[in-house]
Amino acid sequence: MFTQTRSLFLAAIIAIFIYEYSSSEPLRFNFDLKHIDDNQRDELFRFLDINKDKKICETEFKNLFSSLFYSTRHKTSYKDDKIESMILELIAIPKEKGIDKTQFDIIWGEWIVTVLKPRSALIVVDVQNDFMIGSMPVENGTKIVPVINDLMKNFETVVFTYDWHPRNHCSFNESVHDPSIHRPIIDYYNKTRDTLTVGDRVRYAVHPDITQYLWDRHCVQESEGSQLYHELNQDHIKDKFNVTKGMDPDIDSYSAFADVGGIHNPERRTTLHCDLQSRGITDVYLTGVLYEFCVGSTALDALTLGYRTAFIEDAVHELNTTRQKEMRQNLTDNYSSIITADDVNDMVTAYDRRPQMGYVLAKKIWGTHNHPDPQCQ
Structure with missing residues (x-):
């Protein structure tokens, strides 16, 4: 009887030890972030x-x-x-x-x-009148604006990007059908010029290796539709700057870092990378429209340039669910942190530190197969 009791007692102690060991936190150093x-x-x-x-x-x-x-x-x-x-x-x-x-x-x-100790910037992508209430409104797009207003309180630096197109831009369906605009098309993707409409694709002779989606005319330079949506609250921002894109009439620009010609072509880049570098920014957080086009493309270029990149999914609006899922997978594969607005304050203050962010930085520092970082003057 005594032997059986002793065996049960030892088994209980072992069970408690195993539970405590398996449920305890891994060996961890407590950082004093201040x-x-x-x-x-x-x-x-x-x-x-x-x-x-x-x-x-x-x-x-x-x-x-x-x-x-x-x-x-x-x-x-x-x-x-x-x-x-x-x-x-x-x-x-x-x-x-x-x-x-x-x-x-x-x-x-x-x-x-x-x-x-990251230095973070919020990039608000293309929250302009035409995409909110104008010529090309995103369904329920205005719902993300209050979220963005709350998010901006977490950042000293906020970037506002603008589609800033000339009236004859190659992305406009109207330009295809305007006889005064001579821009030869080499691939209609089973359509004809007369039947091309919004959402169709073309390849122009001027950039034969680039597929162009057609949209309604939007965000024409200096127009009311090109201005930031009036309900964005910018009053409390300490440091803000604007980046314009899509100004070349013959090539589109989804990413805020460069047009679709690529970030490694100096002639194709915007000012964004150098503006961030001059401020010592290490981390960028993405919000705005559209998920599968301009916001996602900006995030992918940020990752390529070595920025620790967080994609605030509930502060980004998509147009097409299938393409949105494809972009999400692309972002995940390239080690973007997919987060929600509730995560932002803890991450900006470094009380929430994601391994994806750490890897992107390590790859920038020690990786041997990255493209050279575009130089800033």
């Missing part, structure tokens, strides 16, 4: 150096991830083995030697500090 300095850097190194050999091996470095990618509100670490492995591969810790304090200090300064 005072990130050399003392905290040195303390983190000592924390990670478990065997006290004054070097950090790959196994020890892995303990950093539970601290670095963490939500204070939810009191949980973001666990993503794939991203963790990719970051470790980029950092390339020598398997036998590990990294010493000097190497760790470099990683701290180039990577960890930005994760803990």
Whole structure:
């Protein structure tokens, strides 16, 4: 009887130990986000150096991830083995030697500090009269405006992008049917010029490798329809600037970084990248219209340029559900953080730190296969 009781007692203790161990938080360093300095850097190194050999091996470095990618509100670490492995591969810790304090200090300064102290900007894409209430209104598009107004309170820097088209722009269905506009078409996609209408596609001879969707005339330069929607509340913004796009009559521009010719062609870029760089912006948050065109394209270019990119899904409006899902998958595949407006304050203040954001930064710093960063004067 005594033996049986003792066995049950030991089993209960073991069960409690297993529960406590399995449910406890991973090894985690508590960052003081208000005072990130050399003392905290040195303390983190000592924390990670478990065997006290004054070097950090790959196994020890892995303990950093539970601290670095963490939500204070939810009191949980973001666990993503794939991203963790990719970051470790980029950092390339020598398997036998590990990294010493000097190497760790470099990683701290180039990577960890930005994760803990990002500089963020909100990019409000094309919330203009024509898309809200004008010539090309997005159904229920105005519903995101109150959300955007609340979001802007979280940012010192807010960017407003504008479609800013000449009257004869190649994206206008009206331009195709205007006899005074001579712009040869080489592919009508099973239509004819006479039957082309909004939503159809063409390829113009001037840019034969680019497919152009046709839209109603919208956001013509200096028109009332091209102005920001009047219910956007800009009064409290400390630092705001505008970016115009789509000004070349022969090529469209979805991304706010460049027209569809690409961000790596200096002649095709807007001022946005250099404007952000001059402010030291590391993180961009996307909102506006349309999900599958201008907002999504801006986010993808931001990721290519190495910006840690968050896509605020409930503050973006789509036009076509199928294309929206395709864009969402593209964003996810390229490590955008897909979030909601409720997440923004914690992320901007770094009390919510996503592994996708950490990977994008690591890839910018240590990646070898990225395109060169366009230079700013």
